[in-house]
Amino acid sequence: MSVSEKKTRIIEPDSLIGKRIPKMDAPEKASGRTRYIHDINLSGQLYGKILRSGRIHALIKSIDTSAARALPGVHVVITAADIPDQRPIGVARDHFPLKVGRVRSQRDEIAAVAAESEEIAEAALKLIKVVYEDLPVISDPEDAIKPGAALIHPEPHGADGTHLHLKQGTSIAHRGKADNIAMRFDYAHGDVVKGEAESDVVIEDTFRLHYVTHCCMGVSGMIAEFDASGNLLMYSNTQVPFLHKREFAEYLNMDPARIRIIQPPIGGGFGSKLDIYPFEIICLFLARAAKRPVKMLFTREEEFLASPTRQPVLLTLRSGCKKDGTLTFRQVHTLHDNGAYTSWGATTPFVMMQTFSSLYRVPHCDYHTAAVYTNNPYAGSFRGYGNLQATFAIEQHMDMMAEAIGMDSLEFRLKNAQDSGETTGQGMVFKSCGFKDCINTAAQRSDYSRKFKENEANRGKPGNIKHGIGMASMLHVGGGAKIYPSDGCGTILKMDDFANVTLITGASEIGQGSETVLSQLVCEELGLPISAITVVNNDTAITPWDVGVHASRTTFIAGNSAIGAAKKAKAKILAVAAKKYDAAEADLDLRGGFVIKAASGEVVVELSKLLRNLHFQDKAELVMTTFYYEPPSVHQGKDFKGDVSAAYAWASQVVEVEVDTDTGMVRMTKITGAHDVGRVLNRLGIEGQIEGGMVMGQGYALTEDLMIVDGVMRNPNFRDYKLVTAPEIPEMDIAFIESMDGEGPQGAKGVGEAPSICIAAAAANAIRNATGVRMFELPFTPEKVYRALHGQTPKRYWKPWKAE
Amino acid sequence: MSLKHDIEFTLNGVKRQASVDVTMNTLAMLRDVIGLTGTKYGCGEGECGACTIQVDGVSLNSCLMFAVDCDGRELTTIEGLANDSKADALREAFVEHGAVQCGFCTPGMIMQADHLLHKHPHADAECVKRGIEGNLCRCTGYKKIVDAIVAAEDGQRTAP
Ligand code: FES
Ligand code: FES
Numbered sequence: 001m002s003v004s005e006k007k008t009r010i011i012e013p014d015s016l017i018g019k020r021i022p023k024m025d026a027p028e029k030a031s032g033r034t035r036y037i038h039d040i041n042l043s044g045q046l047y048g049k050i051l052r053s054g055r056i057h058a059l060i061k062s063i064d065t066s067a068a069r070a071l072p073g074v075h076v077v078i079t080a081a082d083i084p085d086q087r088p089i090g091v092a093r094d095h096f097p098l099k100v101g102r103v104r105s106q107r108d109e110i111a112a113v114a115a116e117s118e119e120i121a122e123a124a125l126k127l128i129k130v131v132y133e134d135l136p137v138i139s140d141p142e143d144a145i146k147p148g149a150a151l152i153h154p155e156p157h158g159a160d161g162t163h164l165h166l167k168q169g170t171s172i173a174h175r176g177k178a179d180n181i182a183m184r185f186d187y188a189h190g191d192v193v194k195g196e197a198e199s200d201v202v203i204e205d206t207f208r209l210h211y212v213t214h215c216c217m218g219v220s221g222m223i224a225e226f227d228a229s230g231n232l233l234m235y236s237n238t239q240v241p242f243l244h245k246r247e248f249a250e251y252l253n254m255d256p257a258r259i260r261i262i263q264p265p266i267g268g269g270f271g272s273k274l275d276i277y278p279f280e281i282i283c284l285f286l287a288r289a290a291k292r293p294v295k296m297l298f299t300r301e302e303e304f305l306a307s308p309t310r311q312p313v314l315l316t317l318r319s320g321c322k323k324d325g326t327l328t329f330r331q332v333h334t335l336h337d338n339g340a341y342t343s344w345g346a347t348t349p350f351v352m353m354q355t356f357s358s359l360y361r362v363p364h365c366d367y368h369t370a371a372v373y374t375n376n377p378y379a380g381s382f383r384g385y386g387n388l389q390a391t392f393a394i395e396q397h398m399d400m401m402a403e404a405i406g407m408d409s410l411e412f413r414l415k416n417a418q419d420s421g422e423t424t425g426q427g428m429v430f431k432s433c434g435f436k437d438c439i440n441t442a443a444q445r446s447d448y449s450r451k452f453k454e455n456e457a458n459r460g461k462p463g464n465i466k467h468g469i470g471m472a473s474m475l476h477v478g479g480g481a482k483i484y485p486s487d488g489c490g491t492i493l494k495m496d497d498f499a500n501v502t503l504i505t506g507a508s509e510i511g512q513g514s515e516t517v518l519s520q521l522v523c524e525e526l527g528l529p530i531s532a533i534t535v536v537n538n539d540t541a542i543t544p545w546d547v548g549v550h551a552s553r554t555t556f557i558a559g560n561s562a563i564g565a566a567k568k569a570k571a572k573i574l575a576v577a578a579k580k581y582d583a584a585e586a587d588l589d590l591r592g593g594f595v596i597k598a599a600s601g602e603v604v605v606e607l608s609k610l611l612r613n614l615h616f617q618d619k620a621e622l623v624m625t626t627f628y629y630e631p632p633s634v635h636q637g638k639d640f641k642g643d644v645s646a647a648y649a650w651a652s653q654v655v656e657v658e659v660d661t662d663t664g665m666v667r668m669t670k671i672t673g674a675h676d677v678g679r680v681l682n683r684l685g686i687e688g689q690i691e692g693g694m695v696m697g698q699g700y701a702l703t704e705d706l707m708i709v710d711g712v713m714r715n716p717n718f719r720d721y722k723l724v725t726a727p728e729i730p731e732m733d734i735a736f737i738e739s740m741d742g743e744g745p746q747g748a749k750g751v752g753e754a755p756s757i758c759i760a761a762a763a764a765n766a767i768r769n770a771t772g773v774r775m776f777e778l779p780f781t782p783e784k785v786y787r788a789l790h791g792q793t794p795k796r797y798w799k800p801w802k803a804e
Numbered sequence: 805m806s807l808k809h810d811i812e813f814t815l816n817g818v819k820r821q822a823s824v825d826v827t828m829n830t831l832a833m834l835r836d837v838i839g840l841t842g843t844k845y846g847c848g849e850g851e852c853g854a855c856t857i858q859v860d861g862v863s864l865n866s867c868l869m870f871a872v873d874c875d876g877r878e879l880t881t882i883e884g885l886a887n888d889s890k891a892d893a894l895r896e897a898f899v900e901h902g903a904v905q906c907g908f909c910t911p912g913m914i915m916q917a918d919h920l921l922h923k924h925p926h927a928d929a930e931c932v933k934r935g936i937e938g939n940l941c942r943c944t945g946y947k948k949i950v951d952a953i954v955a956a957e958d959g960q961r962t963a964p
Contacts, residue, residue: 025904026899030904038845299848300848688905719851726950732947
C-alpha cells in the first residue's frame, strides 16, 4: 500500500431517495434517437393491413379475396376460412381475431393482407369484396337487457373457425350466450336494508360516464417473425410480456418456450396494452403464412376505432347517513356497456367495488354490475380502472349528503374517512393510511373552506363568470393487486469488475420511469451513483418472470424485488470484505463506490478493486444474485373479499373552476393534490406522473368524448376528439404525504393511476359550488353545462337492475 | 405505382437528392425514403405536432407538406439540431426538468420550441404554452415541458 492511500479518507453519507433524478432514457428520447416499434424495420419485412367491417351488426354472406390475391406485391391474404385453427381471444374468450360468419361492431376484422409495401396492402384491401346482411343494431346497453333483445353472441363457435355447421366431434371454443350478459359482479357486506332503516337521510341518483380512449401518441403496432425452426420472435408493446407469451402460444397452438418477445420503447401505455388484440394475432397469422417478418402499424384513425376505450358506465347509487354525519349504507347498481367483445373493461368492478365499500367507512354495502353486450366499441383497462367512474358518483354523494344534513362537507368526509389499522368490510387492511392528512392538506393548501363559502355567497351576484371549488378523494391499490394467483416479479443482478451493476428485471418500462426508480433503489442499497447501473428490461429471453405493468404495481413489486437482489449482493460483498480486512460485517457498509466503516465513513477499499480481487485472485467468484418478490397480499375469492394489495394509496384533490354562465364554458384554473405515496423516491418522476395524470383527468372531465352513435364512432381523429392542450392546463400544486409504508420499497407505494381519479368528481362538485347546478353526466362540455344551467337537462334515472 | 419526382434540398445542413412519389408527404420521405426516424407520426393530419420539422427556419407539420415541395428548401429535423447551442440547451432542459416521459412527442416539441425561442427569445410561460398549443402530449400534462422551454431560454440568456 502506498503512503498516500493509507491516509484516511471519509465518505459522507448521501442518499438518492427523494432527489430529482432525470429519466435515464431521456437524453436518447430528446435527441430523436430512441427506436420505437414504428422505427424498427427488419430486412425482408412485409407490411400487414386489416380490412375492417364498416358494418355495425351483420352476417357475412361471402368474402371474395381473389382480386386482392392477384395484385402484384401481395404475398398473403387471409380470412377466417384460411385459419382453421383460430381460437377465440379476450378476457371471456368471446372474440375471434378474424370474424367468422358475423360482424358485431364497426372495428371488426374481416380479412388481412401482407404485401411489399403499405400502399400495396391498402390497395389490396380495397379489392376485397364482402357481402353482408345487416342485422338490428343494439347501441344502448339498456336495450340489450330488454326481454326479446337481439342477441350479440347467440351461436356457439367451433374451434375449427366455423360456427354455422359445427362438425360433429369438433371442440366448441365458445358456447354462445342465451342473453346479452357478458359478465356480472355481485358483492355485499353488512345488510343494506338495516343500514337504510338506520338512516336519517337517503339519496339516490343516476350517473352516466362516457367513452374516452387512451390516445397514446405512438400508435399500436408490432412485428412478428418466425425463424427457420419455427420459433417466433415478436417486437411488441405489450405491458404483460410473460402472461401474453403463454396466451400467444395458445392461440398459435405452439410451445410457449419457442416465443420470444422484445419490447421496444413504448409511445404511451396507460393500460391500453394489457390485453391481446385481434391485430396482434392477425399479424402472427400473416407472418406464419408469408414466412417473412410482418410489420403492422395502425393509422391514427385505426387507433381510435380499434383500440380499447375506458369503460362507459351507467350507475345508480343509493346512499344514506345519520344526522350526526355517520354513513349508514351504500347500494350500487351499474350497467357496463361491454361492447361487442369482452376485455378488461368488464372487470373494472374489481376496483369500483373497493371504492364503494372501503374509501369511507360504510357498515353496509351492496354492489351489482352487469356488463352487457352491445354493438359498440369494447372497453379495456385504462389508468384508474373503473375508479374514475366510481369516485365520480361517490364523491358527489358525499357533498350532497353533507348538504342534506347541514354539515360542513370537509367535516363530513373526515368523520367517515379511513384510518390506518382498519380492516374494511371487504377485508382490505390499511397499514399505512394518510387519508385524513390528504384531506386536510389539500383543503388547507387550496383554502378550500373559505373559498367554498365565498363562492356560494357569490352565486346570485351579477356577472357571468362564476368561481367554484370542489373536492374529491380516492383509494387505490398501491402495493400491487393479486388479480392472478401470483403478483410477483423477478430480478437478476450482476456486478462487473468495475463495480458497475446490470439490473435485469421482469418489469417493463412503459414511459412511466420505472427503469430510473429501480436503478435508484439498487444504487441506494449498494452505495453507488446512478451512472453505475444498466437496466435490461425488454426481452423475455433474458429477463426473469413478472406479472406485468398494471395496477400501479411496478415501483412497489419490482422495486422490492430489485432491493432484494441488491441486499443479497451487498451481503456477499460485505462478507468478503470483512474477511479480507479483518472486520465484522456489521461494522462495514457500502457508500460512494467504496467499502467503508459504517460508524466513521472511513474508506476500507474501493469496491471495484474488491470485486476484481474476487474475480481474479481469491475464489474466482462473481457477484450475481437473483430475487423473486411476492407481496403479502391475498387472491380474492368469489365473494371479492380479502386484502388484495400489500399497500393502499390515498389522495385528495381540490379542483377550482370558472364557469361562464353565458356560454357554459368551464375552465379549470387550479388543481391542488395531496397524495399519500408512502414515500417520494424520484421527486422529478413522481411530479411528472401526477401532473400528467391530473391533466388526463381534466380531459376526462371537460373535453374528451368519443362519440358513438348507433355503433358508429363519429370522431376518430384529434380534430374532433379534443385532448387538453398546453394553454388549457390549470395551475397544479402537489403535496406529498409520506406515510412510510412498512412493506413498500424504502416506504413507497404505487402512484401511477391515482392522479387522474378524482378530477372529474371534484370538478362536478366545483361546478355545483359555482352555480348551484349538479352535473350527473360527463363530460362537462359547454353545451352540456349550458343546458344544465338553463334547466334543459331532464334528470335521468336508471332503475336499478341486476341480472338474475 | 405512381409518378416519381426527383428533388434536391438541404437536409440538416447537407445537400441531397431524393426520388419521391408525388403523393408522398415529407414525413414519409424522411422516415421511409431517407431513414431518419426521429420525426414521428402521430396522426398524419396536422393535429398532433409529433412530426414537426423546420423548413427554411419555420416550424411546420411534415405530414401536411408534400415531399415534392421540399425541392430547393432547407429542412431541419430533430437529428439536425445536433450542432445548435440553443437546441443543446433545450434538450438538456427537457432532460433535467423531467419533460420527457414516453418521449414520443418530444422530438416534435423540441423542434417547435426551438423555433419558438428563435422567434420569441424572451418567451414567458404563457407565450410558451401558446407556442406549443399544436403539439399534443399525453404523458406529462405539459407543465414540465413549459418549465423546460422557459428554463432553456433563461439558461441561454444568463449564459456567458
Ligand atoms: S403527424 Fe403530423 S401533425 Fe400529427
Ligand atoms: S412524453 Fe409521452 S406523449 Fe409526451
